[in-house]
Each structure stands twice: as structure tokens, then as C-alpha cells.
Amino acid sequence: MKTAVIIGSGNVATCFAKAFVKKGVSIDAVYSRNLNHAKQLADKVGGIAINNFNKLPINADLYLIAVSDNAIENVSTQLNVNGLVLHTSGFTAMATLKNNKRYGVFYGLQTFNKNSKTDLDNVPFLIEASSLEDEKILKHFALSISENVQVANTDQRQALHVAAVFANNFSNHLFAIAKQLLEQHQLSFDLLKPIILQTAQNAVTHNPIDVQTGPVVRNDKATISAHLEVLKQYPEYRQIYELLSKSIRELHVNSTKNN
Amino acid sequence: MKTAVIIGSGNVATCFAKAFVKKGVSIDAVYSRNLNHAKQLADKVGGIAINNFNKLPINADLYLIAVSDNAIENVSTQLNVNGLVLHTSGFTAMATLKNNKRYGVFYGLQTFNKNSKTDLDNVPFLIEASSLEDEKILKHFALSISENVQVANTDQRQALHVAAVFANNFSNHLFAIAKQLLEQHQLSFDLLKPIILQTAQNAVTHNPIDVQTGPVVRNDKATISAHLEVLKQYPEYRQIYELLSKSIRELHVNSTKNN
Numbered sequence: 001m002k003t004a005v006i007i008g009s010g011n012v013a014t015c016f017a018k019a020f021v022k023k024g025v026s027i028d029a030v031y032s033r034n035l036n037h038a039k040q041l042a043d044k045v046g047g048i049a050i051n052n053f054n055k056l057p058i059n060a061d062l063y064l065i066a067v068s069d070n071a072i073e074n075v076s077t078q079l080n081v082n083g084l085v086l087h088t089s090g091f092t093a094m095a096t097l098k099n100n101k102r103y104g105v106f107y108g109l110q111t112f113n114k115n116s117k118t119d120l121d122n123v124p125f126l127i128e129a130s131s132l133e134d135e136k137i138l139k140h141f142a143l144s145i146s147e148n149v150q151v152a153n154t155d156q157r158q159a160l161h162v163a164a165v166f167a168n169n170f171s172n173h174l175f176a177i178a179k180q181l182l183e184q185h186q187l188s189f190d191l192l193k194p195i196i197l198q199t200a201q202n203a204v205t206h207n208p209i210d211v212q213t214g215p216v217v218r219n220d221k222a223t224i225s226a227h228l229e230v231l232k233q234y235p236e237y238r239q240i241y242e243l244l245s246k247s248i249r250e251l252h253v254n255s256t257k258n259n
Numbered sequence: 260m261k262t263a264v265i266i267g268s269g270n271v272a273t274c275f276a277k278a279f280v281k282k283g284v285s286i287d288a289v290y291s292r293n294l295n296h297a298k299q300l301a302d303k304v305g306g307i308a309i310n311n312f313n314k315l316p317i318n319a320d321l322y323l324i325a326v327s328d329n330a331i332e333n334v335s336t337q338l339n340v341n342g343l344v345l346h347t348s349g350f351t352a353m354a355t356l357k358n359n360k361r362y363g364v365f366y367g368l369q370t371f372n373k374n375s376k377t378d379l380d381n382v383p384f385l386i387e388a389s390s391l392e393d394e395k396i397l398k399h400f401a402l403s404i405s406e407n408v409q410v411a412n413t414d415q416r417q418a419l420h421v422a423a424v425f426a427n428n429f430s431n432h433l434f435a436i437a438k439q440l441l442e443q444h445q446l447s448f449d450l451l452k453p454i455i456l457q458t459a460q461n462a463v464t465h466n467p468i469d470v471q472t473g474p475v476v477r478n479d480k481a482t483i484s485a486h487l488e489v490l491k492q493y494p495e496y497r498q499i500y501e502l503l504s505k506s507i508r509e510l511h512v513n514s515t516k517n518n
Contacts, residue, residue, distance in 0.1 A: 070481060096456055110463065111455055111472060124450045136373035148453075152446065157288055159444035160451075162489045163437035166496075167451045168458045170503045171430040171461035176467040176510060178422035187411065191383045192419075193463040194407075194428045195369055199427045200459035202370070206454040208435040210464035213370060220330060223350055230421045236506055237425075244429045247495055251435060 001061045001141045005029045005083075006045070006236040007075055008066035009037035012088050016064060016108070019120045024142050053078040062086065062141075064098075064106070072096055076103075078096045084134055093154045094128050102136050104129030107157055108146070109164060113177075120145050126152040126160065145151035152259065177237055218250040260320045260400045264342075265289045265304070266334055267325035268296035271347050275323060275367070275404075276304040277381045282403050285318045312337040321345065321400075323365070324356075331355055335362075343393055349420035352413045353387050363388035363397050366416055367405070368423060379404050385411040386417065436496055468510065475507040 004025050005107045007034040017027060027047035038049035050056065057082045063139035065075050065087045072087050076097045079085060085097050086106040097103035105128040108120060125142050127149060129135035135151060142149040152160070175196060179189040202211045215223040224245060231238040260262040265276045265282050268291040276286060286306035297308035309315065317340045324334050324346040331346050335356045338344060344359040349366050356362035364387040367379060384401050386408060388394035390493035394410060401408040411419070434455060438448040461470045483504060490497040 025466055038450060069479070077359070091323055091485060109450060111457055115287060115300075122453055124453060126450075148450075150446075150450070156444045157425075158489055159440055160446055162486045162500075163440040163451060164454060165473055165486060165500070166433045167437040168454050169471065169475070169507070170463055170499075171433045171455075171460055172467050172471055173431070173503055173507050173510070174425045174430045175462040176471065177506070178426040179467060181418055181422040181425070185415045187409075187415055187419055190423060190467075191407075191409070193370060194381055194383060195423060195427050196463055197457050198431075199431055200455050203431055203434040204455055207448075208431050212428065212435065214424055216428070220328070226417070227421050227424060228351060230417055236509070240368070240429075240502060240506060241424070243499060244432055247436070247499060248428070248432050250419075250495070251432070251439075 001025055001137075003057075003060045004062040004064060005031065005057060005060045006041065006047070006064050006066065007031045008064075008067075009034070009041045010228060012108075013064070013066035015042055015120070016066060016088065016106075016242065017041060019145050020064075021045050025062075028060045029055075056081065060115065063086065076100060084129075084138065086138070090126075090164070091158055094130065095154070098130075102130060104134055105154075105157065106138065106142065109160065111168070122146065122148055123257055124148045126150055126157050128153060128157065130183070147153050151241050162244075177240070181234070181237070212248065212252065214248070216245045217252050260284055260394075262287050262316075262319040263321040263323060264316060264319045264340075265300065265306070265323050265325065267291065267295070267323075268300045269325065269327075271298055271367075272323070272325035272378070273303070275302060275325060275347065279323075280304050281381070287319045288314075290315060315340065318339055323347065343397065343399070349385075350417055353389065354413070357389075361389060363393055364413075364416065365397065365401065365499075368419065370427070381405065381407055383407045383409065385409055385416050387412060387416065388484075405440075425496050440493070440496070449454050459516070471507065471511065473507070475504045476511050493517060 004020050005028050006013050027045045029047045029050055030038045030042040031050050033051055035051040035130050042049040054256050060083045063081055063083050063085045065072055065073055069089050069092050069239050071093050073096050077099050085103045087101040088106055107126045108123045110123045123137055123146050125146050127138050127142050182189055228238055231241055264287050265272050275475055277495050287305045288306045289297045289301040290309050294309055294310040301308040310366055319342045320339055322342050322344045324331055328348050331351050332355050336358050342355050344362045345365040347365055349517055353364050366385045367382045369382045382405050384405050386397050386401050388397050437451055440450055489502055
């Protein structure tokens with residue numbers, strides 16, 4: 001991949017375009033519905049800034065569609081290009097791009113932020129392409145961006161996307177609940193920071209099922225009842241406590257049975 | 260604190276006794292119901308090994324009760340000593356020790372493991388004592404063990420204990436669920452490791468409410484429906500997805516209202 005066109009100007013577009021430039025890819029154009037946004041990104045990564053698909057160069061090696069999921073299909077149908085068209089979405093089917101001659105998916109699993117430098121070297125990338133030949137080309141290119149690249153079909157990518165909601169969105173929400181409980185008792189969230197970091201470290205070093213601790217796996221019913229009593233003013237958190245405890249119990253009983 | 264008696268021989272007893280010795284405290288005795296366990300720990304930290312409360316030295320400065328929560332009261336009533344009696348439980352009321360002359364709580368919030376070296380320097384400790392004088396003595400001592408010490412009453416400590424279940428036990432369970440979803444689609448849990456570490460890092464560097472991402476905060480109903488469709492074979496995980504999404508929505512709406 002020698003030349004690329006970037007479609008979009010948000011966090012993912014910015015982060016990926018910068019990484020492409022760093023690896024020697026020349027950006028031919030940056031498209032955004034908002035010309036100023038296109039200019040801002042083109043200033044950083046090069047290329048012409050456009051807000052009209054008719055002005056798109058048609059012979060770049062790669063067209064990166066980094067726009068919100070619900071806009072991908074509309075963008076795709078407006079393209080009439082010879083290069084490899086890729087979207088960057090975790091959940092959108094590759095087939096959404098099927099009006100193009102050559103297409104695929106280039107999905108990096110991480111939280112991207114326009115203002116912080118996200119290093120892509122270790123970000124897991126899931127790739128998919130409409131032909132074996134393009135899969136090979138895409139894999140070679142992806143490996144120049146990250147050392148963690150894997151071919152996966154749309155079903156697999158969608159499962160990973162859901163799994164990431166549990167591992168990231170939902171765990172972060174549990175941290176937010178914990179913070180609220182502490183503040184309502186005049187305690188600082190700082191108290192939980194060491195255990196939050198240790199929990200993540202344990203989960204990635206070991207199997208999370210093996211390092212599960214707490215009253216449920218000890219079958220310590222007295223503590224569970226007392227915890228629910230503490231939560232009686234927070235019916236919603238109590239409901240979450242009960243549902244997750246039930247789920248831990250079931251997973252733990254199943255994993256004990258299998259051993 | 261110059262001398263201590265350790266009651267218990269498990270992870271917390273072992274970890275704390277080692278830390279005491281490192282800070283120049285001399286261990287007079289180690290008690291365990293199982294004399295061999297007492298001997299094993301005494302071999303490491305010094306002191307006589309006993310399994311009979313009548314043989315307990317009565318003039319040590321500190322008596323550390325590091326046994327399971329439901330055994331604390333029984334141990335406490337068998338003590339008749341002059342030193343400061345402390346339990347190490349996150350959830351047991353200080354008043355459980357009230358048959359003693361001087362008593363308090365010495366609770367360190369971290370996952371303790373007998374075999375790994377847990378460094379206590381940064382572990383948050385919540386302390387509580389039956390008199391202001393002993394609170395001062397205990398605080399001074401605790402600060403020699405960790406730089407992160409705070410006086411907290413039983414209600415506060417219990418709230419922290421519940422909050423830690425959300426931040427540690429429950430988030431770890433979400434990682435276990437994510438792992439299952441991946442494996443059922445022939446994907447490795449390794450794919451999620453970078454985002455798990457980043458999530459913890461973001462939560463402790465920022466306010467977890469501010470860094471919440473995902474379809475719920477974007478109000479992306481199409482993705483939420485599609486995720487629920489992926490989860491249709493896993494009714495329990497679907498229920499967790501729905502409940503946590505509802506909770507994120509409510510917290511996010513509330514925090515937007517307050518800004």
C-alpha cells in the first residue's frame with residue numbers, strides 16, 4: 001500500500017491516518033462532509049481536503065471508510081474506485097461494501113481518542129477481505145501497522161465486539177457504580193484504584209475464571225445477605241449484584257463440574 | 260508496636276506477619292487450630308506455634324485476628340489479653356471484638372495470595388479503634404506498613420467492601436463472560452487483553468463516568484439490538500447486557516442533567 005484516501009475525520013480516521021503516514025503511506029485525499037474537518041486532518045497527514053465524492057482520486061491503493069456505522073453503507077454506494085475499500089467498524093458486515101470491486105474490513109480493537117497518541121503497535125486488528133488475494137495484501141499491510149493481526153469473518157468480529165462491550169463498557173460502569181457507593185459514604189474512589197489495576201492484571205495473566213474471588217465463590221451466604229442489606233437504598237445496584245452473583249455461581253458450578 | 264501475636268495462618272495472616280517482621284515487629288506467637296499450619300508460619304516469621312488459646316502470651320502489643328469472618332467472634336471471646344486486638348476483615352463490625360479491653364480494625368483492600376509477594380506499601384488500609392488513643396497508635400503503626408492509611412467507621416468499611424465486589428469480583432466475571440463469548444466463536448481471549456488493561460488505566464486516571472463509551476452512551480439503538488441478537492443463544496448474558504445497559508443509560512442521563 002503506497003497511497004491511501006481517508007474518508008472521515010474523527011478519532012479512528014485521525015489515529016489510523018497518522019499511523020499510515022508513519023509507515024510510509026502517502027495520503028492522497030481526506031474526505032469529510034465538513035470541509036473544515038477534512039482540512040484539519042489533511043494539514044496533519046497530507047493530501048487534498050474534499051467534501052465531494054466526485055473529487056475523490058480513483059486510483060489510490062486503499063480507501064479507508066472511518067465514519068459512524070450507520071453512514072458506512074451510504075458512503076460505500078457513492079464510491080466508484082479501483083483500490084481496496086475498507087471499513088473500520090467492529091460490528092458492520094463486510095458485505096455492506098459489496099458494491100465495490102475490492103473490499104474488506106480493517107478493525108482495530110481499542111479505545112481511540114483523537115487527542116491522545118494511541119500506539120497501534122499492540123492493538124489487535126481483525127481483518128477480512130472479499131478475495132483471498134486481497135486478504136493477503138491486507139494482512140501484509142496490517143502487519144506493518146500492528147504485530148497483532150488476525151483474519152476473522154463478520155460473525156467472529158461481531159462476537160468480539162459484543163465481548164468488548166462486556167470487558168470494557170460494562171466493567172467501566174461497575175467502576176462508576178463503585179465510585180458512587182464510596183462517595184455516598186464519604187470515601188474517595190482512590191481507595192479502589194490499586195485493586196482495579198490488580199484485577200485487570202490478574203485477568204490478563206491468568207484465566208479470569210480461575211482467579212475469581214469473593215463471597216459467591218466461597219458460598220459465603222452471610223456476607224452476600226449483608227451486602228444486599230447495604231445495597232437496600234440502591235435497588236438498581238442490588239438487582240445488578242443479584243444477577244451477577246447468580247451468573248458467577250452458575251459459571252463456577254459449571255467449571256467445577258468440568259474439572 | 261514492638262511485639263505481635265498472629266491468630267490465623269492463611270493468606271492475610273501470612274502476608275501481614277511478613278510485613279510486620281520487615282518493619283521490625285517481633286512475632287511472639289502464631290496461633291492456628293491446626294498446629295502444623297501454625298508451625299509453618301512461625302518458621303517463616305518467628306515466635307512459638309500454638310493451637311491452644313490458654314498458651315497465648317498476654318502482653319504482646321498487638322493481636323492480629325486474621326481468620327475467616329464467621330470465626331472472628333468466637334476467637335475474640337476466647338482472648339483475655341492486654342494488647343490491642345485487631346481483626347482484618349472488610350465487612351465485620353468492630354464491635355464484634357468488644358469483649359476485649361482494647362480493640363480495632365486493620366483492613367487492607369487488596370487480593371492477598373500466600374504464595375505471591377504482595378507489596379503492602381501502596382495497599383489502602385482502613386483502620387478503626389475503640390479509643391482515640393488507640394486510633395492514634397494504630398494509625399502510626401499502619402503508616403509504617405503502607406503509605407495509604409485512612410480512618411473509617413464500620414459503615415464506611417462495609418460500603419467499601421461492597422464497592423470492591425463491584426470493582427473486582429464483578430468486573431472479573433465480565434472478563435470471564437467475554438472469554439466465553441470469544442471461545443464459542445473460535446477467538447482467543449488474548450484479543451481483549453490490551454483493552455482490559457486500558458479500561459482499568461482509564462478508570463483510575465479519569466473519572467469512570469467521564470470515560471464511559473459504547474452504544475448506550477451514543478444512544479446507538481441499532482447496535483444495541485444487533486448485540487442482543489448475537490446474544491440470543493445466551494439468555495443469561497443477554498439479561499446482564501440489558502440490565503447494565505439500562506443502568507448506564509440512567510447514570511449517563513443523570514450525569515448529563517447535573518452538568
